[in-house]
Amino acid sequence: MRKLIFGMNATLDGYIAAPGDDIGWSGGDGPDSSPSGELFQWWYEQMGASELTLYGRKLWEAMSSHWPTGDQRPGATQAEIAYARLWRDMPKVVFSSTLDKVDWNTRLVTGDAVTEIARLKAEDGGPLDICGATLAGAAMRAGLIDEYVVVTHPVLVGGGTPFFTALDNWVKLSLVETRTFPGGVVMARYETRR
Template identity: 80%
Template sequence: MRKLIFAMNVTLDGYIAATGDDIGWSGGGGPDSSPSDELFQWWSDRVGATGLALYGRKLWEAMSPHWPTADQRPGATPAEIEFAGRWRDMPKVVFSSTISTVDWNTRLVTGDAVAEITRLKADDGGPMDIGGATLAAAAMRAGLIDEYVLVTAPVLVGGGTPFFTALDNWVNLTLVQTRTFPGGVVLTRYETRR
């Protein structure tokens, strides 16, 4: 059975995007900041270790115009080149009822997301990452997430898209890792206690 992990950058007040889908804060150093080299490498290593990535439409639309060809852009850093290759190679599933095609080692699911995620979890293979607020919220409410990874930037944005959704039941977690990155960004990993 595969492990399902929800990992995202998040503000200290709990948002994965500020109002207007603004993620300029996500590097931890203020508006329009980039992540530290150390944090960017951590994310790249996660992509390299992911067996399957599950994307909601908005996250797919944010990632797919940039990363497939980022390694071919003038001035691309070695880290960006590595990330772009890992991202292209990583198998992906996009869940959406409004888009009709996907590419870059990706398959589209237009039906019941919870049923498909449940089926995918039952398969053999490496860990699955889930991203996108709406998709992750559906998996959260269904009790499918095995691990939560919050990469918390020291910024308060006051509103936007929350990391956590409203739940019908408590979810008990066990802290399994903490790590501090430059700029005051803090990683916390929690496993779901079943």
């Protein structure tokens, strides 16, 4: 059985996007800046360790609007070039009832997300990453997530898209790793206790 991991950048008050889907706060040293090189490298390594990434529509649209050509943009750093190439080549699944086409080594699922995630999880293979609040929320409520990775940035935005969804039952977790990054960013990794 594969491990399902939900990890994203979040504000100290628990949001992955401020109102209006604004993620400008997720830069390394403040709004409208890039993540630190160390944090960017860490995210690259996380993506490289995943066998398959599962996207909800909104995050897919954000990622696919930038990374397919991120290595060809003027001023792209070596890290951004490597990330773009890895992102383009890695296997991905997008869950959406409104999209009719996806590209870049990606498969579209228009049916029940929880059923398909459970099926993918039951297969043999490496870890699965799940990205996007709505999709991850459905997997959380179904008890499918094995690991939570919260990369907390020192900013309060007061509202927006929460990292965690409303749950029907408590989920007990065990802290397995922490790490600090420049700019006061803290990563905490938790495993679900079953």
